[in-house]
Amino acid sequence: YSIEPGGYTVDTLNFTMNQPGWYKGEVSINDHPITFDNSYFLSFKVEANNRVLAINEGKSNRFLNTLYRNDDFFILDNQRVNQLDYASLNQYDIIILNSLQSIPSGLASALREYMENGGTIAMYPNMNAEKESYNNFLTSVNATQLGSTEERNQILSSINMKQGIFKDVFEDIPDNIALPNVKSRFRFSGGTRTTKETILSFQDESAFLNGFNYKNGDLFLFASPLDLEYTDLPSHALFVPMMYKMALNSQKVGKLSYTLGSNEMVEVQNRLTSSESVYRIKSGDKEMIPPQKARGAKVMLDLDKQIDKAGIYELTLPETDYNRLVALNYDRRESDLAALSATELNDRFQGDNIGVISSVNQNLSDVVQGLNRGVVLWKLCIIFVLVFIGAEILLLRLWP
Incomplete structure (x- = not known):
């Protein structure tokens, strides 16, 4: 297809990567006679697996075990809350809090740091939870709090299909689709300063699942435990794609490319082993050490x-196995060939002692030199001198 001048088109290219690792990409166009800036570079990584951590009060959740252990791409670890190694949390793409009795202050601090570093948390509360510990953590990450409990059968009535965990999951949803039933749940309260996004809700518009952004991470807060005693969500057809997509979206793709001259900082993992360690960037035989600054779990380049x-x-x-690709592109504004006319330039700079050169058919250097010299009068002076000398000679010969 072709694109009209000043126009655009949206297209999709489907391709499959069979091996994990970093990949290079280049999109190019044939735009004769414009032969510059016709390529756009990008880089991306295909992960080998997705690591899921379920933190349990006691035994593990059978629905989570069945869900994530049926697919080799997911690696599910179950740990008890009282045996948890907080330092290991950043190794996981998503953390699921499964019906904890309380959230200890140490765990709350570790989870907050985990979210600041880009982690994703899914929280299924315990119906007999110590709400104060839950709400202290939820308030600290600008989320709504657990309010009163409600025990009556209610059927979910709405799905937010624009939210990331449901976007592009279903081609079409019938109007009369049977959504999960909830027997017991928390009502959410507070959260006027939150970035709340309601994902699943009831007929009265109260929420069963809310999503929140905190710093670089995400929190998904459910109103009921993941147990058939309280809701049939674990056995509903909605459960599998929802939790799969939640885990897949937890792997941050990162920027596909960066723009030169835009002062963008490249953010990478802080894998520095000592004060002497530095990241290096290279292309072919050329290697450089860019300016870099460590900020917690990240390094800005x-x-x-x-x-x-x-x-x-x-x-x-x-001295480490760290390796990644970074795609850099020219600022597309530099290739914008649109220009103001001479009239528009004169109107814009009128009264600013600025002149516009409109002699497009003349050599530019000659025009600039002429402007620098100003009005040239020496040729006229010589002509007048010659004329007067000729006139004087005639007068001397012919005057009696």
């Missing part, structure tokens, strides 16, 4: 000061 050519670069950390 400034590539603008050393790289001025678009392309795909390799980022490494010597």
Whole structure:
């Protein structure tokens, strides 16, 4: 297909990556006679697996075990809350809090840091939970709190299909679809400063599942435990795609590319082993050490000061196995060929002692030199001198 000047088109290319790892991409167009800036570079990583941690009060949840252990892509770890290694939380893509009696202050602090570093949490509360510990944590991450309990049969009535965990999951949902039934649940309260997004709700518009953003992470808060005693959600057809998509979305894709000259910082994992360790970036035989600054679990790299050519670069950390690709592109605004007319320029800079050169058919250097010299009068002076000398000679010869 072709694109009209000044127009655009949206297209989709489907492809499958059979192996995990980093991949290079380049999108190019044939736009003769414009032969520059016709390529767009990108890089992305295909993960080998998705690590899921279920934190349990006692025994593990059979629905989670069945769900994630039937697919080799997911690696599910079950740990008891009183035997948990807080330092290991950042190894997981998603953490599921399964019906905990309370959230200890140490765990709350570790979960908050986990979310700040981009982690995802799914919380199924215990109906007999110590609400104060729950609400202290929820308030600290700007989420709604657990309010009063309600015990009566209610059927969910609405799904937010625009939310990420349901987007593109179903081609079409019938109007009379049977949604999960809830026998006992918490009502949510407070949260006026939250970034709440209601995902599943009842007829009275109260929420069964809310989503929240906190710093770089996400929290999904359910109103009931993951147990058939309280809701039939675990046995409903909605449960599997919802939890799969929740886990898959927890793997942050990151930026596919960066723009040169935009002062964008490249964010990478802090894998520095000592004060002497530095990230290096290279392309072919050329290797550089970009300015970098560690910020907790992340390191910010400034590539603008050393790289001025678009392309795909390799980022490494010597003495470790860390390796990733970074795609850099020129600012597309630099290739915008639109220009103001001479009339528009004169109108814009009127009264600013600025002139507009409109002699497009003349050599630019000659025009600029003429402007620098101003009005040239020496040729006229010589002509007048010659005329007067000729006139004087005639007068001397012919005057009696």
